[in-house]
Amino acid sequence: MDMRRTPRVSLKRKLLLWLLLPQLVLWLSGGFFAWRLALQNGEKGIDQTLTQSVRGLARQIKPLGDGLLVDFPRAAQDILEQDPADRITYMVSSPPGKFLLGNAQLPPPPPVRVRVGEPLLYPAKLDGKAVRVALLDVDYGTAQARQTLRVQVAQSLAVRKRIAQELLAQMLLPMGLMGLALSALVYAGVLRGLQPLKRLEAQIDRAGARSHGTTDPLPPIELTSAPQEVYSLASTINRLLEAVARGQQKEKRFLNDAAHQLRTPLAGLIGQTELALHESHETAVRERLEKVLAAAQRSAHLVHQLLQLARSEANVDMQPLDLAALARDVARDWAARAVAQNIDLGYEGEEQRMVQGQPLLLREALNNLIDNALHYAGQGATVTVRVSADADGWSTLAVEDDGPGVAPAHVADLFSRFWRGSDEAGGCGLGLSIVEEIALRHGGRAAAETLQPHGLRALLRLPPGPGAPAPA
Numbered sequence: 123m124d125m126r127r128t129p130r131v132s133l134k135r136k137l138l139l140w141l142l143l144p145q146l147v148l149w150l151s152g153g154f155f156a157w158r159l160a161l162q163n164g165e166k167g168i169d170q171t172l173t174q175s176v177r178g179l180a181r182q183i184k185p186l187g188d189g190l191l192v193d194f195p196r197a198a199q200d201i202l203e204q205d206p207a208d209r210i211t212y213m214v215s216s217p218p219g220k221f222l223l224g225n226a227q228l229p230p231p232p233p234v235r236v237r238v239g240e241p242l243l244y245p246a247k248l249d250g251k252a253v254r255v256a257l258l259d260v261d262y263g264t265a266q267a268r269q270t271l272r273v274q275v276a277q278s279l280a281v282r283k284r285i286a287q288e289l290l291a292q293m294l295l296p297m298g299l300m301g302l303a304l305s306a307l308v309y310a311g312v313l314r315g316l317q318p319l320k321r322l323e324a325q326i327d328r329a330g331a332r333s334h335g336t337t338d339p340l341p342p343i344e345l346t347s348a349p350q351e352v353y354s355l356a357s358t359i360n361r362l363l364e365a366v367a368r369g370q371q372k373e374k375r376f377l378n379d380a381a382h383q384l385r386t387p388l389a390g391l392i393g394q395t396e397l398a399l400h401e402s403h404e405t406a407v408r409e410r411l412e413k414v415l416a417a418a419q420r421s422a423h424l425v426h427q428l429l430q431l432a433r434s435e436a437n438v439d440m441q442p443l444d445l446a447a448l449a450r451d452v453a454r455d456w457a458a459r460a461v462a463q464n465i466d467l468g469y470e471g472e473e474q475r476m477v478q479g480q481p482l483l484l485r486e487a488l489n490n491l492i493d494n495a496l497h498y499a500g501q502g503a504t505v506t507v508r509v510s511a512d513a514d515g516w517s518t519l520a521v522e523d524d525g526p527g528v529a530p531a532h533v534a535d536l537f538s539r540f541w542r543g544s545d546e547a548g549g550c551g552l553g554l555s556i557v558e559e560i561a562l563r564h565g566g567r568a569a570a571e572t573l574q575p576h577g578l579r580a581l582l583r584l585p586p587g588p589g590a591p592a593p594a
């Protein structure tokens with residue numbers, strides 16, 4: 123599984139989700155309850171209006187002997203004209219249910235006990251629309267012949283809906299503004315709260331950039347004003363970095379000590395084997411001694427390479443140097459071996475090229491490149507050491523040969539540790555790995571490419587140094 127995959131949701135989004143989503147739910151719930159409260163308040167207002175209206179209409183009915191004097195027209199007109207949009211209607215019946223005056227379509231009350239003189243309020247339907255009805259029973263007549271008069275007044279619930287909408291609009295506007303203000307404060311608070319993590323990320327990025335291409339341990343993270351959680355995270359990372367640094371130091375010390383401890387006995391073994399070869403005249407013994415000498419020389423070469431690898435991974439001080447002069451000097455050192463192998467070794471390129479580097483390491487890198495080329499190019503080959511200036515201001519140190527080269531599929535394996543291009547004796551598969559380590563120590567890179575029709579080109583690219591001309 124690729125642990126470098128970017129997570130789907132960031133911490134900031136998760137925090138905003140868990141902080142703003144409950145707020146949105148609460149805001150919607152508040153709006154719903156505000157709507158319900160507005161409806162209830164509207165219904166209470168309608169109930170009060172209907173109660174006053176039904177009592178007012180009932181007062182217009184006056185007993186006259188055994189009959190009734192109904193003074194309705196003016197009173198009813200005043201009530202109906204209060205709000206034409208409310209559709210207020212009434213009905214008078216006596217005895218209850220027997221129509222006398224008003225709208226005969228007014229729905230009857232529910233099957234409940236109606237007390238004389240106490241208004242009864244109930245919902246109903248009139249012409250398919252919801253209405254609120256107030257009912258009041260009134261006694262009239264003599265003591266010997268008591269009768270009951272029922273007055274009903276109904277009002278459409280449209281007014282209740284209008285009142286609820288007005289109240290809701292008045293409540294939701296400030297609630298919405300408060301919600302937006304709170305969301306902005308939450309967003310700003312989340313950003314401010316995550317700033318220590320951003321600073322932690324920036325510190326790690328800067329430390330990684332400073333140590334890019336090197337094996338230096340990352341410096342500890344410093345967050346003096348960070349919250350406790352971020353401080354704990356930084357402390358944990360620091361402990362991890364310390365453990366990694368200790369492990370690297372132990373590995374380097376072990377490699378260096380082991381190589382140093384092996385150099386002396388191997389040198390003694392080589393010397394004793396060479397003396398034995400000079401003193402022995404038996405063919406079988408000489409063949410065995412030659413195999414021992416070859417194995418000892420190969421082991422000594424491996425120890426030397428391990429030492430150079432440990433040295434390339436150590437902390438070194440860079441200084442200005444002329445790469446072209448260094449390349450010519452190293453090529454002259456290898457001229458005798460090239461002549462002995464019938465190989466044409468030469469230098470081409472810049473007369474002077476200044477870079478920032480470590481002379482011993484760059485010399486060792488070039489030694490490995492030339493040694494690799496002389497070893498694999500073969501008799502009669504041509505090996506060229508070249509220093510050139512690139513268009514971007516970088517410098518290239520390359521060694522080219524017209525030998526058999528390697529298959530394109532194995533070019534990427536050349537810089538792998540202990541990988542060898544052939545089974546020929548004399549190599550240990552560390553030379554180009556050391557070249558790559560040295561290139562990284564200088565902030566550059568190492569590469570290899572095949573040449574046409576055959577051959578190999580191995581190179582180091584180094585960043586511009588002091589005195590190098592600016593790119594065009």
